[in-house]
Amino acid sequence: MNGAESGTGSAGLSALWELLAGQFDGGFGGGFEGGFSIWLPTGSALVLFGLLGMLLAASILRKLLAFNVMGSGIFLLLLALRPTGPDGVADPVAQALILTGIVIALAATALGVRLARRYFELTGQTELPEDRDTARDD
Protein backbone atom coordinates (compact mmCIF):
# COMPACT_ATOMS: atom_id res chain seq x y z
CA MET A 1 0.00 0.00 0.00
CA ASN A 2 1.03 3.60 0.21
CA GLY A 3 4.29 4.35 1.90
CA ALA A 4 5.30 5.85 5.17
CA GLU A 5 2.64 8.41 5.81
CA SER A 6 1.59 8.93 9.37
CA GLY A 7 -2.09 9.65 8.82
CA THR A 8 -4.29 7.73 11.20
CA GLY A 9 -7.62 7.58 9.45
CA SER A 10 -6.40 7.30 5.89
CA ALA A 11 -5.50 3.60 6.14
CA GLY A 12 -9.02 2.63 7.13
CA LEU A 13 -10.59 4.91 4.56
CA SER A 14 -8.47 3.72 1.69
CA ALA A 15 -9.02 0.08 2.66
CA LEU A 16 -12.76 0.65 2.83
CA TRP A 17 -12.54 2.31 -0.55
CA GLU A 18 -10.65 -0.64 -1.98
CA LEU A 19 -13.25 -2.96 -0.52
CA LEU A 20 -16.08 -0.98 -2.07
CA ALA A 21 -14.24 -0.76 -5.36
CA GLY A 22 -14.18 -4.54 -5.38
CA GLN A 23 -10.49 -5.18 -5.29
CA PHE A 24 -9.79 -6.68 -1.93
CA ASP A 25 -7.49 -9.47 -2.90
CA GLY A 26 -4.52 -10.20 -0.69
CA GLY A 27 -5.53 -8.95 2.71
CA PHE A 28 -8.81 -10.76 3.01
CA GLY A 29 -8.90 -13.48 5.62
CA GLY A 30 -5.26 -13.23 6.42
CA GLY A 31 -4.36 -9.69 7.27
CA PHE A 32 -1.34 -9.94 9.44
CA GLU A 33 1.96 -11.61 9.00
CA GLY A 34 1.56 -13.07 12.45
CA GLY A 35 -1.55 -14.91 11.34
CA PHE A 36 -5.21 -14.48 12.05
CA SER A 37 -6.08 -12.01 14.77
CA ILE A 38 -8.87 -13.16 17.06
CA TRP A 39 -9.58 -9.58 18.13
CA LEU A 40 -11.08 -8.52 14.80
CA PRO A 41 -14.04 -10.92 15.06
CA THR A 42 -14.29 -10.18 18.77
CA GLY A 43 -14.51 -6.45 18.16
CA SER A 44 -17.02 -6.92 15.35
CA ALA A 45 -19.16 -9.15 17.56
CA LEU A 46 -19.12 -6.50 20.28
CA VAL A 47 -20.25 -3.92 17.72
CA LEU A 48 -23.03 -6.31 16.69
CA PHE A 49 -24.17 -6.82 20.29
CA GLY A 50 -24.10 -3.10 20.90
CA LEU A 51 -26.05 -2.31 17.75
CA LEU A 52 -28.66 -4.93 18.57
CA GLY A 53 -28.94 -3.60 22.09
CA MET A 54 -29.34 -0.01 20.98
CA LEU A 55 -31.95 -0.94 18.40
CA LEU A 56 -33.97 -3.51 20.31
CA ALA A 57 -33.67 -2.76 24.03
CA ALA A 58 -36.49 -0.71 25.48
CA SER A 59 -34.91 0.81 28.55
CA ILE A 60 -32.85 3.94 28.06
CA LEU A 61 -30.21 2.77 30.50
CA ARG A 62 -29.91 -0.53 28.67
CA LYS A 63 -29.41 1.39 25.46
CA LEU A 64 -26.61 3.31 27.14
CA LEU A 65 -25.01 0.03 28.21
CA ALA A 66 -25.25 -1.14 24.62
CA PHE A 67 -23.73 2.13 23.44
CA ASN A 68 -20.73 1.51 25.66
CA VAL A 69 -20.36 -2.08 24.50
CA MET A 70 -20.46 -0.91 20.90
CA GLY A 71 -17.84 1.72 21.61
CA SER A 72 -15.58 -0.87 23.19
CA GLY A 73 -15.95 -3.01 20.08
CA ILE A 74 -14.89 -0.09 17.91
CA PHE A 75 -11.90 0.59 20.13
CA LEU A 76 -10.92 -3.07 19.97
CA LEU A 77 -11.06 -3.01 16.17
CA LEU A 78 -9.07 0.21 16.11
CA LEU A 79 -6.25 -1.28 18.13
CA ALA A 80 -6.34 -4.76 16.60
CA LEU A 81 -5.96 -3.24 13.14
CA ARG A 82 -2.65 -1.73 14.11
CA PRO A 83 0.31 -4.07 14.22
CA THR A 84 2.16 -3.94 17.50
CA GLY A 85 5.67 -2.63 17.55
CA PRO A 86 8.77 -4.78 17.82
CA ASP A 87 8.72 -4.60 21.63
CA GLY A 88 5.09 -5.69 21.81
CA VAL A 89 3.79 -2.20 22.55
CA ALA A 90 0.73 -1.16 20.57
CA ASP A 91 0.66 1.74 18.14
CA PRO A 92 0.78 4.96 20.21
CA VAL A 93 -1.48 6.87 17.82
CA ALA A 94 -4.21 4.26 18.14
CA GLN A 95 -3.75 4.22 21.90
CA ALA A 96 -4.11 7.99 22.08
CA LEU A 97 -7.24 7.91 19.92
CA ILE A 98 -8.79 5.23 22.12
CA LEU A 99 -7.94 7.12 25.28
CA THR A 100 -9.72 10.16 23.90
CA GLY A 101 -12.61 7.98 22.82
CA ILE A 102 -13.03 6.38 26.25
CA VAL A 103 -13.27 9.75 27.94
CA ILE A 104 -15.73 11.10 25.37
CA ALA A 105 -17.86 7.95 25.63
CA LEU A 106 -18.04 8.43 29.38
CA ALA A 107 -19.11 12.06 28.93
CA ALA A 108 -21.82 11.00 26.50
CA THR A 109 -22.96 8.23 28.85
CA ALA A 110 -23.15 10.61 31.79
CA LEU A 111 -25.21 13.04 29.74
CA GLY A 112 -27.50 10.23 28.65
CA VAL A 113 -27.94 9.01 32.21
CA ARG A 114 -28.79 12.50 33.37
CA LEU A 115 -31.37 12.92 30.63
CA ALA A 116 -32.83 9.53 31.50
CA ARG A 117 -33.14 10.52 35.16
CA ARG A 118 -34.79 13.79 34.25
CA TYR A 119 -37.19 11.96 31.99
CA PHE A 120 -37.95 9.52 34.78
CA GLU A 121 -38.65 12.37 37.17
CA LEU A 122 -41.04 14.00 34.72
CA THR A 123 -42.88 10.95 33.49
CA GLY A 124 -42.10 8.03 35.77
CA GLN A 125 -41.02 6.12 32.69
CA THR A 126 -37.72 4.46 31.91
CA GLU A 127 -38.46 3.86 28.25
CA LEU A 128 -39.06 6.21 25.40
CA PRO A 129 -42.64 6.06 24.14
CA GLU A 130 -41.72 4.62 20.76
CA ASP A 131 -40.04 1.71 22.50
CA ARG A 132 -42.66 1.06 25.08
CA ASP A 133 -44.57 -1.63 23.24
CA THR A 134 -41.43 -3.66 22.87
CA ALA A 135 -40.66 -3.35 26.57
CA ARG A 136 -39.30 -6.45 28.19
CA ASP A 137 -38.56 -5.13 31.65
CA ASP A 138 -37.28 -1.93 33.25
Place this chain on the structure above:
Amino acid sequence: METLPPTLPLALTLFALVLVLNLALGLLRVLRGPGLTDRLLAAQLLGSTGVALLLTLAALQGWPSLRDVALVFALLGLLAAVAYARLRPERHRA
Protein backbone atom coordinates in the same frame (compact mmCIF):
# COMPACT_ATOMS: atom_id res chain seq x y z
CA MET B 1 13.86 -10.37 31.33
CA GLU B 2 17.43 -10.95 32.14
CA THR B 3 16.99 -11.03 35.91
CA LEU B 4 14.59 -13.96 35.89
CA PRO B 5 16.05 -17.40 36.56
CA PRO B 6 15.78 -19.77 33.58
CA THR B 7 12.71 -21.79 34.43
CA LEU B 8 10.74 -19.01 36.06
CA PRO B 9 9.11 -17.74 32.85
CA LEU B 10 7.59 -21.19 32.42
CA ALA B 11 6.25 -21.14 35.97
CA LEU B 12 4.81 -17.66 35.47
CA THR B 13 3.21 -18.61 32.17
CA LEU B 14 1.59 -21.67 33.72
CA PHE B 15 0.39 -19.59 36.64
CA ALA B 16 -1.07 -16.98 34.28
CA LEU B 17 -2.91 -19.74 32.42
CA VAL B 18 -4.36 -21.07 35.67
CA LEU B 19 -5.49 -17.56 36.54
CA VAL B 20 -7.20 -17.02 33.20
CA LEU B 21 -8.87 -20.39 33.56
CA ASN B 22 -10.11 -19.38 37.01
CA LEU B 23 -11.39 -16.15 35.59
CA ALA B 24 -13.30 -17.96 32.88
CA LEU B 25 -14.77 -20.44 35.33
CA GLY B 26 -15.79 -17.62 37.63
CA LEU B 27 -17.88 -16.34 34.75
CA LEU B 28 -20.17 -19.30 35.17
CA ARG B 29 -21.23 -17.78 38.47
CA VAL B 30 -21.69 -14.43 36.75
CA LEU B 31 -23.99 -16.00 34.23
CA ARG B 32 -25.88 -18.12 36.70
CA GLY B 33 -26.35 -15.52 39.39
CA PRO B 34 -28.91 -15.86 40.86
CA GLY B 35 -28.94 -12.37 42.31
CA LEU B 36 -27.14 -9.09 42.06
CA THR B 37 -24.85 -9.97 44.94
CA ASP B 38 -23.46 -13.06 43.27
CA ARG B 39 -22.76 -11.09 40.12
CA LEU B 40 -20.88 -8.55 42.15
CA LEU B 41 -18.92 -11.33 43.84
CA ALA B 42 -17.86 -12.64 40.49
CA ALA B 43 -16.76 -9.14 39.53
CA GLN B 44 -14.68 -9.11 42.72
CA LEU B 45 -13.17 -12.42 41.66
CA LEU B 46 -12.27 -10.83 38.34
CA GLY B 47 -10.67 -8.00 40.27
CA SER B 48 -8.43 -10.11 42.49
CA THR B 49 -7.56 -12.57 39.74
CA GLY B 50 -6.88 -9.64 37.47
CA VAL B 51 -4.48 -8.09 39.97
CA ALA B 52 -2.56 -11.36 40.23
CA LEU B 53 -2.56 -11.76 36.46
CA LEU B 54 -1.28 -8.23 35.94
CA LEU B 55 1.51 -8.68 38.47
CA THR B 56 2.49 -11.93 36.81
CA LEU B 57 2.50 -10.40 33.34
CA ALA B 58 4.49 -7.43 34.62
CA ALA B 59 7.24 -9.81 35.70
CA LEU B 60 6.90 -12.04 32.66
CA GLN B 61 6.99 -9.33 30.02
CA GLY B 62 9.16 -6.90 31.93
CA TRP B 63 6.64 -4.06 31.75
CA PRO B 64 6.58 -2.11 34.99
CA SER B 65 3.49 -0.17 33.85
CA LEU B 66 1.39 -3.28 34.31
CA ARG B 67 1.92 -2.96 38.04
CA ASP B 68 0.32 0.47 37.85
CA VAL B 69 -2.66 -1.11 36.15
CA ALA B 70 -2.81 -3.65 38.98
CA LEU B 71 -2.80 -0.81 41.48
CA VAL B 72 -5.73 0.85 39.72
CA PHE B 73 -7.56 -2.50 39.60
CA ALA B 74 -7.22 -2.87 43.35
CA LEU B 75 -8.38 0.69 44.01
CA LEU B 76 -11.31 0.72 41.65
CA GLY B 77 -12.52 -2.74 42.60
CA LEU B 78 -13.37 -1.19 45.93
CA LEU B 79 -15.37 1.55 44.21
CA ALA B 80 -17.73 -0.97 42.63
CA ALA B 81 -18.32 -2.78 45.92
CA VAL B 82 -18.87 0.48 47.79
CA ALA B 83 -21.25 1.80 45.17
CA TYR B 84 -23.22 -1.43 45.41
CA ALA B 85 -23.28 -1.44 49.19
CA ARG B 86 -24.50 2.12 49.36
CA LEU B 87 -27.41 1.68 47.01
CA ARG B 88 -30.75 2.53 48.45
CA PRO B 89 -32.24 -0.70 49.66
CA GLU B 90 -34.64 -1.97 47.10
CA ARG B 91 -37.83 -3.59 48.16
CA HIS B 92 -37.59 -6.93 46.48
CA ARG B 93 -35.61 -9.08 44.11
CA ALA B 94 -32.18 -9.08 45.67
Place this chain on the structure above:
Amino acid sequence: MIAADLLLALALLLLAAAALLARSVQIGSVLFIAFGLVLALVWVRLGAPDVALAEAAIGAGVAGALLLLAASEFESRRSGSASARAAGPRLPWPRPQRSRPRWVLGALALACAGLLLLAAQAIEPLAGAATEAVAHALPQAEIAHPVTAVLLSFRAYDTLLEIAVLLAAVVAVKAAPAPLQRPLPHDPVLARVTALTVPLALLVAVYLLWAGSSRSGGAFQAGAVLAGAVLLARFASLPLDPQSHLTRPPLLALGLAVFILIGLGAGALAGAALGYPAGWVKPLVLAIEAALMVSIAATLVALFGGGKAA
Protein backbone atom coordinates in the same frame (compact mmCIF):
# COMPACT_ATOMS: atom_id res chain seq x y z
CA MET C 1 -0.71 -17.60 25.52
CA ILE C 2 -3.04 -18.08 22.57
CA ALA C 3 -5.26 -20.18 24.81
CA ALA C 4 -5.37 -17.37 27.35
CA ASP C 5 -6.28 -14.88 24.64
CA LEU C 6 -9.05 -17.11 23.37
CA LEU C 7 -10.46 -17.49 26.87
CA LEU C 8 -10.31 -13.74 27.38
CA ALA C 9 -12.10 -13.07 24.11
CA LEU C 10 -14.75 -15.62 24.98
CA ALA C 11 -15.19 -14.11 28.45
CA LEU C 12 -15.50 -10.65 26.91
CA LEU C 13 -18.23 -11.71 24.50
CA LEU C 14 -20.11 -13.69 27.14
CA LEU C 15 -20.06 -10.78 29.56
CA ALA C 16 -21.20 -8.32 26.92
CA ALA C 17 -24.11 -10.53 25.91
CA ALA C 18 -25.03 -11.24 29.53
CA ALA C 19 -24.90 -7.53 30.41
CA LEU C 20 -27.24 -6.62 27.58
CA LEU C 21 -29.64 -9.51 28.15
CA ALA C 22 -29.66 -9.30 31.96
CA ARG C 23 -32.97 -9.51 33.79
CA SER C 24 -32.61 -6.01 35.18
CA VAL C 25 -30.42 -3.08 34.26
CA GLN C 26 -28.90 -3.22 37.75
CA ILE C 27 -27.52 -6.67 37.04
CA GLY C 28 -26.56 -5.46 33.60
CA SER C 29 -24.42 -2.68 35.02
CA VAL C 30 -22.65 -5.01 37.45
CA LEU C 31 -21.90 -7.27 34.50
CA PHE C 32 -20.71 -4.21 32.62
CA ILE C 33 -18.20 -3.56 35.40
CA ALA C 34 -16.93 -7.12 35.00
CA PHE C 35 -16.83 -6.54 31.24
CA GLY C 36 -14.64 -3.48 31.78
CA LEU C 37 -12.22 -5.46 33.93
CA VAL C 38 -11.85 -8.18 31.31
CA LEU C 39 -11.49 -5.56 28.60
CA ALA C 40 -8.67 -3.94 30.57
CA LEU C 41 -6.90 -7.32 30.62
CA VAL C 42 -7.44 -7.56 26.87
CA TRP C 43 -5.82 -4.16 26.39
CA VAL C 44 -2.85 -5.43 28.33
CA ARG C 45 -2.61 -8.48 26.10
CA LEU C 46 -2.74 -6.18 23.08
CA GLY C 47 0.18 -4.20 24.42
CA ALA C 48 -1.72 -1.06 25.36
CA PRO C 49 -1.18 -0.45 29.09
CA ASP C 50 -2.22 3.19 28.78
CA VAL C 51 -5.63 2.17 27.51
CA ALA C 52 -5.84 -0.56 30.16
CA LEU C 53 -5.31 2.02 32.88
CA ALA C 54 -8.03 4.25 31.52
CA GLU C 55 -10.40 1.33 30.99
CA ALA C 56 -9.93 0.04 34.53
CA ALA C 57 -10.50 3.47 36.00
CA ILE C 58 -13.20 4.83 33.70
CA GLY C 59 -14.95 1.92 32.03
CA ALA C 60 -15.01 -0.47 34.95
CA GLY C 61 -14.97 2.10 37.72
CA VAL C 62 -16.76 5.34 37.03
CA ALA C 63 -19.07 4.40 34.16
CA GLY C 64 -20.18 1.17 35.81
CA ALA C 65 -20.93 2.91 39.11
CA LEU C 66 -22.83 5.65 37.24
CA LEU C 67 -25.11 3.19 35.48
CA LEU C 68 -25.52 1.02 38.58
CA LEU C 69 -26.63 3.96 40.71
CA ALA C 70 -29.08 5.27 38.11
CA ALA C 71 -30.55 1.82 37.55
CA SER C 72 -31.08 1.10 41.22
CA GLU C 73 -32.63 4.50 41.79
CA PHE C 74 -35.19 3.76 39.09
CA GLU C 75 -35.73 0.33 40.51
CA SER C 76 -36.21 1.38 44.12
CA ARG C 77 -38.45 4.32 43.35
CA ARG C 78 -40.57 2.35 41.01
CA SER C 79 -41.02 -0.67 43.24
CA GLY C 80 -41.28 1.55 46.33
CA SER C 81 -44.78 2.61 45.48
CA ALA C 82 -46.77 0.70 42.97
CA SER C 83 -48.47 3.87 41.82
CA ALA C 84 -45.23 5.68 41.14
CA ARG C 85 -45.36 4.62 37.59
CA ALA C 86 -48.73 6.19 36.96
CA ALA C 87 -48.13 9.19 39.21
CA GLY C 88 -46.13 11.36 36.86
CA PRO C 89 -47.82 13.29 34.10
CA ARG C 90 -47.60 11.29 30.90
CA LEU C 91 -46.16 13.02 27.92
CA PRO C 92 -48.76 13.27 25.21
CA TRP C 93 -46.92 11.14 22.72
CA PRO C 94 -49.06 8.53 21.07
CA ARG C 95 -48.21 4.90 21.41
CA PRO C 96 -47.11 3.35 18.18
CA GLN C 97 -49.78 1.27 16.58
CA ARG C 98 -47.74 -1.67 15.48
CA SER C 99 -44.45 -2.94 16.72
CA ARG C 100 -41.41 -2.54 14.54
CA PRO C 101 -40.25 -5.62 12.71
CA ARG C 102 -37.47 -6.63 15.00
CA TRP C 103 -35.93 -9.11 12.64
CA VAL C 104 -35.36 -6.36 10.07
CA LEU C 105 -33.42 -4.38 12.63
CA GLY C 106 -31.52 -7.48 13.64
CA ALA C 107 -30.62 -8.26 10.06
CA LEU C 108 -29.49 -4.69 9.49
CA ALA C 109 -27.27 -4.79 12.56
CA LEU C 110 -25.84 -8.13 11.44
CA ALA C 111 -25.14 -6.73 8.00
CA CYS C 112 -23.44 -3.68 9.50
CA ALA C 113 -21.21 -5.74 11.76
CA GLY C 114 -20.44 -8.20 8.98
CA LEU C 115 -19.42 -5.42 6.64
CA LEU C 116 -17.27 -3.98 9.40
CA LEU C 117 -15.52 -7.31 9.90
CA LEU C 118 -14.94 -7.71 6.16
CA ALA C 119 -13.54 -4.21 5.90
CA ALA C 120 -11.35 -4.72 8.94
CA GLN C 121 -9.92 -7.93 7.58
CA ALA C 122 -9.38 -6.40 4.17
CA ILE C 123 -7.18 -3.65 5.56
CA GLU C 124 -3.55 -4.34 5.01
CA PRO C 125 -1.73 -3.11 8.04
CA LEU C 126 0.52 -0.21 7.27
CA ALA C 127 3.40 -2.22 8.69
CA GLY C 128 3.54 0.03 11.71
CA ALA C 129 3.92 3.24 9.71
CA ALA C 130 2.39 5.35 12.45
CA THR C 131 4.47 3.65 15.11
CA GLU C 132 7.60 4.34 13.09
CA ALA C 133 6.62 7.92 12.41
CA VAL C 134 6.05 8.53 16.11
CA ALA C 135 9.32 6.84 17.06
CA HIS C 136 11.09 8.91 14.42
CA ALA C 137 9.68 12.21 15.66
CA LEU C 138 9.95 11.35 19.33
CA PRO C 139 13.43 12.83 19.99
CA GLN C 140 12.45 16.27 18.77
CA ALA C 141 9.24 16.16 20.80
CA GLU C 142 11.31 15.83 23.98
CA ILE C 143 8.66 13.60 25.60
CA ALA C 144 9.86 10.11 26.35
CA HIS C 145 6.52 8.30 26.38
CA PRO C 146 5.07 7.96 22.85
CA VAL C 147 1.40 8.04 23.88
CA THR C 148 1.87 11.23 25.88
CA ALA C 149 3.78 12.72 22.98
CA VAL C 150 0.91 11.95 20.63
CA LEU C 151 -1.68 13.32 23.04
CA LEU C 152 0.06 16.55 23.99
CA SER C 153 2.43 17.29 21.14
CA PHE C 154 1.72 15.65 17.80
CA ARG C 155 -2.05 15.76 18.04
CA ALA C 156 -2.49 18.31 20.79
CA TYR C 157 -5.48 19.90 19.08
CA ASP C 158 -7.36 16.61 19.47
CA THR C 159 -6.82 16.71 23.20
CA LEU C 160 -7.68 20.39 23.37
CA LEU C 161 -10.99 19.79 21.62
CA GLU C 162 -11.66 16.78 23.83
CA ILE C 163 -11.39 18.94 26.92
CA ALA C 164 -13.74 21.42 25.30
CA VAL C 165 -16.22 18.59 24.65
CA LEU C 166 -15.99 17.53 28.29
CA LEU C 167 -16.71 21.08 29.38
CA ALA C 168 -19.71 21.22 27.06
CA ALA C 169 -21.01 17.96 28.51
CA VAL C 170 -20.75 19.38 32.02
CA VAL C 171 -22.64 22.50 31.02
CA ALA C 172 -25.36 20.35 29.51
CA VAL C 173 -25.53 18.07 32.54
CA LYS C 174 -25.70 21.02 34.91
CA ALA C 175 -28.71 22.32 33.03
CA ALA C 176 -30.70 19.38 34.39
CA PRO C 177 -29.46 19.06 37.94
CA ALA C 178 -30.00 15.83 39.80
CA PRO C 179 -31.93 15.95 43.05
CA LEU C 180 -29.77 16.21 46.13
CA GLN C 181 -29.59 13.06 48.16
CA ARG C 182 -29.91 12.48 51.84
CA PRO C 183 -26.55 11.71 53.39
CA LEU C 184 -26.00 8.00 53.78
CA PRO C 185 -25.74 6.51 57.27
CA HIS C 186 -22.30 6.32 58.82
CA ASP C 187 -20.55 2.99 58.52
CA PRO C 188 -17.44 2.65 60.70
CA VAL C 189 -15.71 -0.05 58.63
CA LEU C 190 -16.29 1.80 55.41
CA ALA C 191 -15.15 5.09 56.93
CA ARG C 192 -11.92 3.52 58.14
CA VAL C 193 -11.12 1.84 54.85
CA THR C 194 -11.89 4.93 52.82
CA ALA C 195 -9.79 7.04 55.16
CA LEU C 196 -6.98 4.69 54.16
CA THR C 197 -7.68 4.35 50.46
CA VAL C 198 -8.66 7.90 49.51
CA PRO C 199 -5.28 9.44 50.37
CA LEU C 200 -3.62 6.48 48.69
CA ALA C 201 -5.70 7.08 45.57
CA LEU C 202 -4.68 10.74 45.58
CA LEU C 203 -1.07 9.62 45.76
CA VAL C 204 -1.59 7.15 42.92
CA ALA C 205 -3.17 9.91 40.82
CA VAL C 206 -0.19 12.20 41.24
CA TYR C 207 2.15 9.28 40.61
CA LEU C 208 0.36 8.38 37.37
CA LEU C 209 0.54 12.01 36.27
CA TRP C 210 4.27 12.07 36.89
CA ALA C 211 4.85 8.66 35.34
CA GLY C 212 3.08 9.79 32.17
CA SER C 213 6.14 11.64 30.96
CA SER C 214 8.27 8.53 30.77
CA ARG C 215 5.89 5.55 30.73
CA SER C 216 2.21 4.67 30.84
CA GLY C 217 0.05 7.15 32.65
CA GLY C 218 -0.95 10.74 32.20
CA ALA C 219 -3.68 13.24 32.80
CA PHE C 220 -6.62 11.06 31.80
CA GLN C 221 -5.76 8.10 33.96
CA ALA C 222 -4.74 10.33 36.84
CA GLY C 223 -7.93 12.36 36.56
CA ALA C 224 -10.05 9.23 36.52
CA VAL C 225 -8.34 7.84 39.61
CA LEU C 226 -8.77 11.20 41.32
CA ALA C 227 -12.47 11.19 40.49
CA GLY C 228 -12.71 7.64 41.81
CA ALA C 229 -11.18 8.80 45.09
CA VAL C 230 -13.67 11.64 45.39
CA LEU C 231 -16.59 9.34 44.65
CA LEU C 232 -15.30 6.85 47.20
CA ALA C 233 -15.19 9.61 49.80
CA ARG C 234 -18.71 10.59 48.92
CA PHE C 235 -20.09 7.07 49.16
CA ALA C 236 -18.48 6.69 52.55
CA SER C 237 -20.00 9.98 53.69
CA LEU C 238 -16.64 11.21 54.86
CA PRO C 239 -16.95 14.53 56.65
CA LEU C 240 -15.16 16.37 53.88
CA ASP C 241 -17.42 17.25 51.01
CA PRO C 242 -15.11 17.42 48.04
CA GLN C 243 -17.98 17.63 45.62
CA SER C 244 -19.01 21.19 46.37
CA HIS C 245 -15.48 22.48 46.09
CA LEU C 246 -14.32 20.36 43.22
CA THR C 247 -17.13 21.05 40.80
CA ARG C 248 -16.98 24.83 40.88
CA PRO C 249 -16.73 26.37 37.40
CA PRO C 250 -13.15 27.66 37.78
CA LEU C 251 -11.86 24.16 38.42
CA LEU C 252 -13.93 22.71 35.60
CA ALA C 253 -12.53 25.23 33.15
CA LEU C 254 -8.98 25.21 34.52
CA GLY C 255 -7.68 22.55 32.16
CA LEU C 256 -9.02 24.17 29.01
CA ALA C 257 -7.85 27.62 30.11
CA VAL C 258 -4.33 26.51 30.94
CA PHE C 259 -4.13 24.48 27.75
CA ILE C 260 -5.19 27.44 25.60
CA LEU C 261 -2.97 29.91 27.42
CA ILE C 262 0.14 27.73 27.19
CA GLY C 263 -0.77 26.67 23.67
CA LEU C 264 -0.96 30.28 22.52
CA GLY C 265 1.80 31.72 24.70
CA ALA C 266 4.39 29.03 24.23
CA GLY C 267 3.13 28.53 20.70
CA ALA C 268 3.96 32.16 19.91
CA LEU C 269 7.51 31.55 21.10
CA ALA C 270 7.76 28.27 19.22
CA GLY C 271 6.28 29.74 16.07
CA ALA C 272 3.22 27.50 15.86
CA ALA C 273 0.04 27.34 17.90
CA LEU C 274 0.11 24.45 20.39
CA GLY C 275 3.84 24.11 19.89
CA TYR C 276 6.42 24.24 22.64
CA PRO C 277 9.75 26.10 22.56
CA ALA C 278 12.72 23.76 22.71
CA GLY C 279 13.99 22.98 26.18
CA TRP C 280 10.69 23.95 27.83
CA VAL C 281 8.66 20.97 26.74
CA LYS C 282 8.71 18.90 29.90
CA PRO C 283 7.66 21.58 32.42
CA LEU C 284 5.03 22.99 30.08
CA VAL C 285 3.53 19.60 29.31
CA LEU C 286 3.53 18.71 32.98
CA ALA C 287 1.77 21.99 33.83
CA ILE C 288 -0.88 21.32 31.19
CA GLU C 289 -1.31 17.76 32.38
CA ALA C 290 -1.67 18.79 36.01
CA ALA C 291 -4.38 21.29 35.09
CA LEU C 292 -6.04 18.70 32.87
CA MET C 293 -6.00 16.14 35.67
CA VAL C 294 -7.80 18.50 38.05
CA SER C 295 -10.35 19.48 35.43
CA ILE C 296 -10.97 15.93 34.27
CA ALA C 297 -11.53 14.77 37.83
CA ALA C 298 -13.84 17.72 38.51
CA THR C 299 -15.69 17.00 35.27
CA LEU C 300 -16.19 13.34 36.04
CA VAL C 301 -17.49 14.13 39.51
CA ALA C 302 -19.78 16.82 38.13
CA LEU C 303 -21.06 14.43 35.46
CA PHE C 304 -21.81 11.95 38.22
CA GLY C 305 -23.87 14.68 39.84
CA GLY C 306 -26.20 14.54 42.77
CA GLY C 307 -24.40 16.02 45.74
CA LYS C 308 -25.40 15.68 49.34
CA ALA C 309 -28.31 17.59 50.71
CA ALA C 310 -27.12 19.70 53.60
Place this chain on the structure above:
Amino acid sequence: MLEALSWLLLALAALFFSAGTLGLLRLPDTLSRIHALTKADNLGLGLAALALLLHAESWAAAAQIGLIWLLALAASAASGYLIARRCLLEAHQVNHKPGAAP
Protein backbone atom coordinates in the same frame (compact mmCIF):
# COMPACT_ATOMS: atom_id res chain seq x y z
CA MET D 1 17.01 -22.56 45.55
CA LEU D 2 15.18 -19.27 45.06
CA GLU D 3 13.76 -20.70 41.92
CA ALA D 4 12.36 -23.79 43.60
CA LEU D 5 10.83 -21.58 46.25
CA SER D 6 9.10 -19.49 43.56
CA TRP D 7 7.72 -22.61 41.91
CA LEU D 8 6.38 -23.78 45.24
CA LEU D 9 4.81 -20.41 46.06
CA LEU D 10 3.25 -20.09 42.63
CA ALA D 11 1.85 -23.61 42.83
CA LEU D 12 0.33 -22.87 46.23
CA ALA D 13 -1.08 -19.59 44.91
CA ALA D 14 -2.65 -21.40 41.97
CA LEU D 15 -4.14 -23.89 44.41
CA PHE D 16 -5.69 -21.17 46.54
CA PHE D 17 -7.04 -19.26 43.57
CA SER D 18 -8.61 -22.45 42.26
CA ALA D 19 -10.06 -23.16 45.69
CA GLY D 20 -11.61 -19.71 45.75
CA THR D 21 -13.15 -20.17 42.33
CA LEU D 22 -14.38 -23.62 43.25
CA GLY D 23 -15.99 -22.17 46.35
CA LEU D 24 -17.62 -19.44 44.31
CA LEU D 25 -19.06 -22.03 41.99
CA ARG D 26 -20.02 -24.83 44.35
CA LEU D 27 -20.93 -23.38 47.73
CA PRO D 28 -24.66 -23.30 48.36
CA ASP D 29 -25.44 -19.75 49.47
CA THR D 30 -24.19 -16.26 48.88
CA LEU D 31 -22.66 -15.68 52.29
CA SER D 32 -20.46 -18.74 52.15
CA ARG D 33 -19.41 -17.77 48.66
CA ILE D 34 -18.29 -14.37 49.94
CA HIS D 35 -16.37 -16.19 52.63
CA ALA D 36 -14.61 -18.48 50.16
CA LEU D 37 -13.75 -15.76 47.73
CA THR D 38 -12.40 -13.07 50.04
CA LYS D 39 -10.20 -15.43 52.01
CA ALA D 40 -8.82 -17.87 49.50
CA ASP D 41 -8.19 -15.37 46.74
CA ASN D 42 -6.30 -12.99 48.98
CA LEU D 43 -4.10 -15.73 50.30
CA GLY D 44 -3.42 -16.76 46.72
CA LEU D 45 -2.64 -13.18 45.78
CA GLY D 46 -0.31 -12.88 48.76
CA LEU D 47 1.59 -16.03 47.82
CA ALA D 48 1.89 -14.92 44.22
CA ALA D 49 3.06 -11.49 45.36
CA LEU D 50 5.67 -13.15 47.55
CA ALA D 51 6.91 -15.26 44.64
CA LEU D 52 7.19 -12.17 42.45
CA LEU D 53 8.77 -10.19 45.25
CA LEU D 54 11.72 -12.61 45.20
CA HIS D 55 12.49 -11.52 41.67
CA ALA D 56 11.53 -7.86 41.73
CA GLU D 57 13.93 -5.80 39.65
CA SER D 58 14.26 -2.98 42.17
CA TRP D 59 13.32 -1.98 45.68
CA ALA D 60 10.69 0.37 44.32
CA ALA D 61 9.09 -2.46 42.38
CA ALA D 62 9.12 -4.68 45.46
CA ALA D 63 7.54 -1.92 47.53
CA GLN D 64 4.87 -1.45 44.90
CA ILE D 65 4.03 -5.16 44.88
CA GLY D 66 3.75 -5.13 48.66
CA LEU D 67 1.57 -2.04 48.55
CA ILE D 68 -0.74 -3.61 46.00
CA TRP D 69 -1.17 -6.68 48.14
CA LEU D 70 -1.92 -4.64 51.27
CA LEU D 71 -4.39 -2.53 49.35
CA ALA D 72 -6.07 -5.61 47.91
CA LEU D 73 -6.32 -7.07 51.41
CA ALA D 74 -7.94 -3.95 52.83
CA ALA D 75 -10.23 -3.53 49.85
CA SER D 76 -11.29 -7.14 49.85
CA ALA D 77 -11.93 -7.24 53.58
CA ALA D 78 -14.01 -4.09 53.39
CA SER D 79 -15.94 -5.10 50.30
CA GLY D 80 -16.59 -8.56 51.73
CA TYR D 81 -18.08 -6.96 54.82
CA LEU D 82 -20.09 -4.45 52.82
CA ILE D 83 -21.48 -7.00 50.41
CA ALA D 84 -22.36 -9.42 53.20
CA ARG D 85 -24.07 -6.66 55.20
CA ARG D 86 -26.08 -5.55 52.25
CA CYS D 87 -26.97 -9.14 51.48
CA LEU D 88 -28.25 -9.68 55.03
CA LEU D 89 -30.20 -6.45 54.88
CA GLU D 90 -32.01 -7.60 51.80
CA ALA D 91 -32.68 -11.08 53.16
CA HIS D 92 -34.10 -9.44 56.28
CA GLN D 93 -36.39 -7.23 54.24
CA VAL D 94 -37.67 -10.09 52.16
CA ASN D 95 -38.33 -12.24 55.22
CA HIS D 96 -40.15 -9.55 57.13
CA LYS D 97 -42.29 -8.21 54.38
CA PRO D 98 -44.46 -11.02 53.18
CA GLY D 99 -46.26 -8.62 50.88
CA ALA D 100 -43.18 -8.01 48.79
CA ALA D 101 -42.92 -9.85 45.54
CA PRO D 102 -40.47 -12.75 45.66
